[in-house]
Amino acid sequence: MKKSYRVAVVGATGAVGQVLLSILQERGFPVSELLLFASKRSQGKEIIWQEQLIPCRVLEPHCFNGVDFAFFDASDAVSKEWVPQAAQAGAWVIDNSATFRMHEDVLLLVPEVNGFLLHEKIQRFAQNAMHSKDRIVSGPNCSTVQMVLVLKVLEEFWGLKRVIVSTYQSTSGAGAEAVNELRQQTQDDLRGHSLTSHVFHYPIAFNCIPQIGEFQSNGYTSEECKMITESRKILRKSDLKITATAIRVPSILSHAESINVELEKSFDLSEIRKKFSEQEGILVLDDTSKNLYPMAIQARGQDAVYVGRIRRDESAENSLNLWVVSDNLRKGAALNAVQIGEEILSALSDLHGIV
Amino acid sequence: MKKSYRVAVVGATGAVGQVLLSILQERGFPVSELLLFASKRSQGKEIIWQEQLIPCRVLEPHCFNGVDFAFFDASDAVSKEWVPQAAQAGAWVIDNSATFRMHEDVLLLVPEVNGFLLHEKIQRFAQNAMHSKDRIVSGPNCSTVQMVLVLKVLEEFWGLKRVIVSTYQSTSGAGAEAVNELRQQTQDDLRGHSLTSHVFHYPIAFNCIPQIGEFQSNGYTSEECKMITESRKILRKSDLKITATAIRVPSILSHAESINVELEKSFDLSEIRKKFSEQEGILVLDDTSKNLYPMAIQARGQDAVYVGRIRRDESAENSLNLWVVSDNLRKGAALNAVQIGEEILSALSDLHGIV
Numbered sequence: 001m002k003k004s005y006r007v008a009v010v011g012a013t014g015a016v017g018q019v020l021l022s023i024l025q026e027r028g029f030p031v032s033e034l035l036l037f038a039s040k041r042s043q044g045k046e047i048i049w050q051e052q053l054i055p056c057r058v059l060e061p062h063c064f065n066g067v068d069f070a071f072f073d074a075s076d077a078v079s080k081e082w083v084p085q086a087a088q089a090g091a092w093v094i095d096n097s098a099t100f101r102m103h104e105d106v107l108l109l110v111p112e113v114n115g116f117l118l119h120e121k122i123q124r125f126a127q128n129a130m131h132s133k134d135r136i137v138s139g140p141n142c143s144t145v146q147m148v149l150v151l152k153v154l155e156e157f158w159g160l161k162r163v164i165v166s167t168y169q170s171t172s173g174a175g176a177e178a179v180n181e182l183r184q185q186t187q188d189d190l191r192g193h194s195l196t197s198h199v200f201h202y203p204i205a206f207n208c209i210p211q212i213g214e215f216q217s218n219g220y221t222s223e224e225c226k227m228i229t230e231s232r233k234i235l236r237k238s239d240l241k242i243t244a245t246a247i248r249v250p251s252i253l254s255h256a257e258s259i260n261v262e263l264e265k266s267f268d269l270s271e272i273r274k275k276f277s278e279q280e281g282i283l284v285l286d287d288t289s290k291n292l293y294p295m296a297i298q299a300r301g302q303d304a305v306y307v308g309r310i311r312r313d314e315s316a317e318n319s320l321n322l323w324v325v326s327d328n329l330r331k332g333a334a335l336n337a338v339q340i341g342e343e344i345l346s347a348l349s350d351l352h353g354i355v
Numbered sequence: 356m357k358k359s360y361r362v363a364v365v366g367a368t369g370a371v372g373q374v375l376l377s378i379l380q381e382r383g384f385p386v387s388e389l390l391l392f393a394s395k396r397s398q399g400k401e402i403i404w405q406e407q408l409i410p411c412r413v414l415e416p417h418c419f420n421g422v423d424f425a426f427f428d429a430s431d432a433v434s435k436e437w438v439p440q441a442a443q444a445g446a447w448v449i450d451n452s453a454t455f456r457m458h459e460d461v462l463l464l465v466p467e468v469n470g471f472l473l474h475e476k477i478q479r480f481a482q483n484a485m486h487s488k489d490r491i492v493s494g495p496n497c498s499t500v501q502m503v504l505v506l507k508v509l510e511e512f513w514g515l516k517r518v519i520v521s522t523y524q525s526t527s528g529a530g531a532e533a534v535n536e537l538r539q540q541t542q543d544d545l546r547g548h549s550l551t552s553h554v555f556h557y558p559i560a561f562n563c564i565p566q567i568g569e570f571q572s573n574g575y576t577s578e579e580c581k582m583i584t585e586s587r588k589i590l591r592k593s594d595l596k597i598t599a600t601a602i603r604v605p606s607i608l609s610h611a612e613s614i615n616v617e618l619e620k621s622f623d624l625s626e627i628r629k630k631f632s633e634q635e636g637i638l639v640l641d642d643t644s645k646n647l648y649p650m651a652i653q654a655r656g657q658d659a660v661y662v663g664r665i666r667r668d669e670s671a672e673n674s675l676n677l678w679v680v681s682d683n684l685r686k687g688a689a690l691n692a693v694q695i696g697e698e699i700l701s702a703l704s705d706l707h708g709i710v
């Protein structure tokens with residue numbers, strides 16, 4: 001088994017790509033060579049990584065030859081075209097787009113929740129030929145990641161009966177241009193100028209927009225549908241009763257979620273807090289006597305999913321309300337992707353270098 | 356019966372007070388003389404109303420002598436001390452503070468929902484001596500008003516089984532200084548300066564704060580408790596199953612609410628839209644094919660409670676999700692108070708001038 005790897009990052013100049021590059025460095029992902037891909041607009045742009053200047057390339061046939069790991073943080077369309085080619089070229093592909101998430105054969109991973117599936121799959125394939133598509137692993141939608149990590153704990157110890165979530169999603173979830181749009185509009189608004197919108201359908205400055213993604217025939221947005229279908233897949237509970245309302249708010253970094261959960265079994269709040277505290281990846285911040293609860297202030301730039309405002313909901317049996325905040329670019333996207341990469345390394349290592 | 360009245364506004368320089376003054380004018384409330392009260396800080400300040408310069412006074416003993424209607428838009432403490440004195444002096448008092456809302460003998464009114472109670476009460480008192488406290492009428496919390504107007508329709512035609520609400524509340528709900536704080540912090544943040552908070556516990560610029568009011572022993576904030584207890588009183592359904600999560604978002608004007616409702620009876624979405632459309636005070640804005648839904652853009656400065664994103668929630672029987680937006684200073688406070696005043700006038704008029 002190799003000790004270090006040729007790693008490609010597709011979408012290297014984007015909001016998630018930039019965070020991913022710093023996380024690869026932070027966590028010491030074993031990179032022997034780093035290849036950066038971006039859109040034509042960024043061609044020739046050089047990015048500093050570990051004191052090296054690395055030029056951005058555009059995707060082209062055979063560009064993944066010899067690549068061991070390819071992280072995709074680009075559009076659904078880019079992933080649709082290039083992810084299969086990267087996998088075909090022999091790379092493990094960690095794709096953060098929606099393109100392959102719901103494919104039956106593709107794992108949709110939050111390592112702390114269902115990382116073991118990757119180990120099982122790699123073990124299984126040790127005895128067989130692996131198809132290229134088996135090297136594609138999807139990372140979930142950002143608003144799904146932070147929710148399922150919390151739901152996983154509740155499902156494990158009390159059983160989930162029903163979930164109702166309303167989100168408070170930051171503009172960075174729509175990319176770097178969206179953040180610029182919020183800043184520009186906010187500045188314009190404070191100066192009394194009129195606002196122009198390009199990324200969002202309506203001005204987001206000092207406003208809330210109840211649409212993320214496009215509307216489906218059932219009246220839900222694509223974002224809301226993702227939260228529903230992806231959670232069911234990750235939690236391996238295809239009949240999970242869950243509904244979602246996804247709202248864009250004028251914040252920059254970190255998504256928040258108001259989650260109402262009905263459980264199968266009765267619970268003590270103290271036990272819920274304890275189980276959350278024991279879950280890798282979760283940090284409980286919940287002391288109302290000191291006005292302590294999760295906000296962007298704590299979450300941004302941090303790895304943890306913060307949980308607070310944990311309280312019993314008396315409107316139904318065995319129910320509770322939660323407030324969950326996480327850095328959408330880190331655990332919601334880049335960090336989760338790197339963790340998937342680490343999980344692949346660990347699973348391959350368990351096989352003593354096979355594959 | 357008099358044709359026009361001496362009207363006092365307490366808290367005349369505040370965010371709600373200012374809107375109330377313009378609504379009194381807009382709707383032609385029959386004012387013969389207007390008395391403005393504000394804190395010591397504003398003493399001597401003059402406000403233009405209907406081309407008159409009216410000085411702000413401070414509250415003092417006997418200041419309500421001869422006043423017919425007193426609108427209170429000040430703090431709970433001010434209302435606690437002065438509302439009874441105004442009522443004692445013979446005025447009808449419309450109080451927007453929380454102080455008397457839950458008193459058994461005090462009506463808590465959203466005229467479109469339970470205005471008839473006022474008529475009943477005034478009819479009843481026509482035969483009896485009226486105590487001064489019977490002339491106190493409370494207006495609900497802003498986040499309650501817009502919600503109960505919507506819930507009223509659902510309760511009337513389908514029966515409410517359970518309500519789960521998450522709010523997106525603007526800074527104006529915390530007063531004019533809170534709006535200034537948001538603007539100042541936003542400006543500071545855009546310039547890379549550090550932020551200071553006085554009104555809110557934490558910076559609100561580009562952030563969401565999961566605390567409105569103070570925490571109670573059950574883990575809920577006072578705002579969340581108000582939404583629960585006030586809704587039960589207004590809908591006259593003391594056993595209504597309802598839970599709330601109240602969040603401050605960095606918007607300026609208009610509160611939004613993500614409301615999940617479980618109904619007793621089965622429904623057609625088209626019928627729900629129809630009944631909402633027929634309800635006075637509600638405006639349905641719900642065309643996902645054109646990306647139309649309620650936002651501050653539509654609601655601010657408007658009287659209506661806007662309802663959109665009306666869709667079936669498949670996670671429970673007879674359930675639906677809604678997105679409700681309203682100008683919190685108008686229907687959430689000032690407009691509702693003036694409507695209560697009009698309702699009192701109408702009820703008195705029904706009595707042919709008695710009382």
